[in-house]
Amino acid sequence: MPTISVQDKHLTVLNLFTTDTPGKQESLIQEMTKIVNAATYEGWMSSTVHAGVDSPGTANFIQWRSGEDLEKRYSGEEFKHRTLPVFGEITTSIRLLQNEVVHTLTADGPDTDVVICPNRDNHTVITVHTVAAADQDELIDALGPGQAGIADAPGFRAHIVLRGLRARGLxxxxxxxxxxxxxKQAYDAHRDLPQEQWPQGRHKAHARIRAAATATDSNTYQVVLTRAAGEE
Incomplete structure (x- = not known):
């Protein structure tokens, strides 16, 4: 099962697809499952497929050995002439985001490894923040070390911050x-907690995030499939 670590220095690709109906979401998951179960790409390490909860769509959290390996996949005939056209027919947006993991947090503390797999039954929240280049480091710090207090929130399991490197569709x-x-209940309770009940650290982090980010887009997910290289 995939383990997310700051120390590993893998290229992490987050492919986010939106669609407009639950039926199309199921079609997306079926197509992604076919690709993941058949994956033998050079440099591909793991894929974890997520199904949208609050809004129809999917997320695929992928680990690659390097950017060069990923570009070979993107330049291949299968990706250009089958994969993208198929997804284009059933999606309303496609964002292919290349990242590096820069911060992790669990109940055991910062910079601890995070496992993502279906059998943990996580309620997962993925948020994309756009930012001016000059403010990217500030936003990373506000979302990461600045939110250390989130580990005390009831129901919290893990938090990962990824620095965006390059993207298609964003x-x-x-x-x-x-x-x-x-x-979902634990996350909703944390999200909707009245501001007068927030701990001081959350006020400071929220203010820093609002000042640095130019826009945010979020959805919630459940992991439905994980496969790593070498697994049947």
């Missing part, structure tokens, strides 16, 4: 946050 610099909770 303009300009970006930062991605990926959080795991033990249930």
């Amino acid at each position: 303009q300009g610099p970006f930062v991605v946050s990926y959080s795991q909770w033990d249930s």
